[in-house]
Amino acid sequence: MxxxxxxxxxxxxxxxxxxxxxxxxxxxxxxxxxxxxxxxxxxxxxxxxxxxxxxxxxxxxxxxxxxxxxxxxxxxxxxxxxKNNRAIVEEYTRLRRLQRPSGVGKSCRKAECLFYGRSVDDCPQLYWKTGRTSAGHQRYSCKRCRSTFTVGNPARNHRRQSKNGQVLKLLVHGNSLSKISEIVDLAPRDVYRKLDFIYDRIRDFTARREVDLQGTDWERYGRRFATDSQTLTLNWPNRKKRASVAVQHLCTAHANSGYIVLGHLQFDPAGDMEQIEVDMAINGDSTKARCFRRHGRLWTAAEFKKYLDDITAKVVLDPEIAPDVDLGLQLPHEGGLVRHDIQQYAHALMLRRMVSGSDCRFYFVQDGDAGLSKAFLAAFAPEVQTGRVDVATVAFDKYQVNDVRETLWVQGRRELRTDLGLTAHQIDCLPEKVFNEEIDREIVKRLAGHRLGAPFAWPYHTKSEPSRVVDLKTDRPELTTERYARLMRLATLRSVDSYFHKIRSNIRPASRPVSTPSNNGRTWDRHFLYKPEMLIKIIEIYRFHHNWMGTRQTKMTPAMKLGLAKGRVYERDLFGN
Structure with missing residues (x-):
């Protein structure tokens, strides 16, 4: 040899x-x-x-x-x-699956059949129509196993259907689940069942209607999107102490219409952090860098326990229970936390898929999170190279009190009047197009000597975004000054921030936690949810209500502004009664 x-x-x-x-x-x-x-x-x-x-x-x-x-x-x-490419694809696949209903209710009922889960709507060639029931519902027969099933009204086996619309309205108007149970006279178990039913109906509705987003004329309705994340809180129970766990809610809004095209929570109900830790120990993942791991998408049980220990380290405990306090520590019985960077990259890939059918030039604006802008630059790299996509980050003093915001707004208006040489009344009378052109001309003057790639401080303060600083990540020498000025004016997060404000105000479990001197720095609320999966459903229900239903004062819903609907969606359209 x-x-x-x-x-x-x-x-x-x-x-x-x-x-x-x-x-x-x-x-x-x-x-x-x-x-x-x-x-x-x-x-x-x-x-x-x-x-x-x-x-x-x-x-x-x-x-x-x-x-x-x-x-x-x-x-x-x-x-x-x-970054871990495998983890990004796995999370992207999970998010894609959430956009599609399971199809079990409209498919062969036998789990052992190959056609189980393949719905009549998606695969009509797999079934025969075999007459109707006495109620007029279509009956189908499976071509493989010959079993029959009926596709009828989705609420036909749902008791007390008259309560569905009432539960939905109470949920999206700031009521806790316990208060909903009291008002509609339903047991808590039945309230949860109705939320599951509403969530399933919403998934089915959006799966059919949001397909049209891929064929949207973005040139007509607007090519600008805003992406940001907000921190929501969950109660993580412990027999001896209580901890509030923060999860990120990542959203992208269409700037012109306010339509929330994507909304994802940093939680996977099907994940198992303890099992992942066992698998990592078996295949040697624990000794590898995170980018090379087989399991790089979810937190491990040890990481989550350390996180809980860190956030409860300053909690003062009774000396009698201090020795065994960790015995009561409970990880979530089901589900796992998704790594935030993996969530960001999967979110950007989802958005790329949504707009990939158009040849328009798009503008994506994000919060000042460096990881989020890197995710969009990576997902849209081919389009950025050809100049079809611009990416910018916006930073502003979001924690200022209202009095300071008012002062800065007055200062910004005064500077605007000085630069334009107009009175406040004359500025208010200008058409929007003329007003924007005048601002762009003033910004072009201020850009003289501006260094390539340097952030730009917006001179005209607004109440919603005081002291705004815009960093154009795709700045390049061939970019004209006029276009650069226009991109600076259009760089705003108002569309997504206003949606976050509505969630805080109208979803009781999403309100900000309250910290008082008497609770040793802990943030806890009895209305926060103990089951993370339920928060996913409630947030998705509110996204649907915001996009398609609106309130009594709503004249044009975001879906109508985007050309996806001709009118508001009512409870009867959603529940079929």
Whole structure:
């Protein structure tokens, strides 16, 4: 047998994670770099005598350990944290599945049949029509197992149907579940069942109607989107102490209509953090950097326990129960927390799929979270390279009190009157188009000497966004000053922030937690939910109500403004009664 040298027999290691189903977000994510979007050499040739990468690969180094492993671009020197491509695709697949109803109610009822879960609407060729019931409902027969089933009114087996609309209205108008139970005279168990029923009807409705978003004429209705996240709170029970766990609610709103195109909560009801920890110990994931792990999407049980210990560390406990306080620590019985960065990348890919059918030039505005803008730059890298997508982040003093906001707004209006040479009455009388053109001209003057890639401080303060600073991540030399000024004016998060404000005001479990001097710094509310899955359903119900139903004063719902509906959706349209 011929001797093989040890060096050549050694397998070449990877320094960058493998692509997964064609998704690879690990490259220089600095849009102003010449190597943006180009994948570097994935080989780790240290100690193996491998030749340096050729001209086809961007140069750069991979450094850091554990969760801080990053690629440093050899051209611009900017670090890009390595992400787990598998985890991103898994989360994207889960979010896509949430947009589609299960189809079990309109398919073969036998679980062992191959056609189980394949609905009549999606696969009509799998079934025969075999007459109707005495109530006039269509009866179907499965072509494979010959079993029959009926697709009737979705509420036909739902008791006390008259309460459905009342429960929905009370839920989206700031009432807690216990108060809803008292007002509508239903047991708490029945209230939960009705919420499950409403959620299923909403999923079925949006699955049919939101398909039209892919064919929307964005050139007509607007090509600007705003993305931000808000922190919602869940009660995590403990026999000895109580902890409020923060989860992120990530949303993207269409700026012109206010339609919430995507809304995702940082929680997977089907996840099992304890089982993931066991699997990681078996396959050696625990010793790998997070970007190389087989399980990189969810938190582990140990990470979650450490998080709970950290947030309850300052809670003063009775000395008699202090020794065994950890015995009562409970992880969620079902579900797991999704890593926030994985959620952001999957969210951006979902939005890319939604607008991919259009050749328009899009503008995405995000909060000042650096990870969120990197996620959008990675998801839309081909479009950014061709100039079809612009990405900007907005930062402003969101925690200012109302008096300071009023003062800044007056100051901004005064500066605007001075620059335009008009009185307040003359400014108010200007048509919107003329007013915007005048502002753009003034911004062009202020951009003289502005450095490429530098943030721009908006001079005209508003109450909703005082001291606004805009950072255009896709700034480039060929961008005209006039277009840059227009992008600065349009960079706002008002559409998504107003929706977040409505959620805080109208969804009782989503209100801000209250901290008092008597509770040792703990934030706790008896109306917060103990079951994270229920918060997902309530948030989705409110998104539907905001997009399609509105209130009595609503003349045009966001769905109507976006051309998805001709009128408001009422309870009778949703429940079929």
């Amino acid at each position: 011929q001797y093989v040298p040890q060096k050549s027999a050694t397998a070449v290691k990877r320094r960058i994670p493998l692509p997964f189903f064609g998704v690879d977000v690990n490259f220089c994510r600095n849009a102003q770099c010449a190597q943006f979007g180009l994948h570097p050499d994935p080989r780790d040739g240290r100690g193996l005598g491998i030749s340096p990468p050729n001209a086809n690969f961007p140069r750069g180094t991979v450094g850091g350990i554990g969760d801080k492993k990053a690629f440093t671009c050899g051209y611009c020197g900017v670090e890009s944290v390595l």
